[in-house]
Amino acid sequence: MAYWLFKSEPDSYSFADLMGEADKTTGWSGVRNFQARNFLRDAIQVGDGVLFYHSSVTPAAIVGIAEVVKAGHPDPTAFDPGTDYHDPKSDPAKPTWFQVSIKAVRPIDPPLDLPRLKTVPELAGMELLRKGSRLSVQPVSDAEWKTILSLAGGKATKSRKG
């Protein structure tokens, strides 16, 4: 069991969009960075936890929690000339780009915005907070995950009363 943070610009895909999917599930397609691709292809497993982060908005913030429901598999948008993510160099027999599927667990409301996260000593080493960090799929340590869930008022996934 591992933890991750996925960035998305909400104008292109938001946590609300994920909540609005029929099964609250989507394929995390469109990642075109090799380091992020390697996490998607090799490291991320079913059951892993995902922090859903909105970038390029003010304030940028962690806005929801999701879980991985399908491990790495080829990103279909790479083969689709009709999308911005088409990569003619990616051979379907040996795909270059991968995605995982994630399912919404719950929103974080109010969101944990970047200025707030920067004040939390336990998160000082977080990749997200590193100056110049651009990685759109990044690992989150167990301790960071725990800290963030406690800031979010959550009780680590399953023990909330209805």
Added chain:
DNA sequence: GCCAACGTTGGC
């Protein structure tokens, strides 16, 4: 809109 930081490309 600005610009620092970063990843990728391509000439050599």
Added chain:
DNA sequence: GCCAACGTTGGC
């Protein structure tokens, strides 16, 4: 393999 040029990310 080096590295300058370029395009992109993303906070502000």
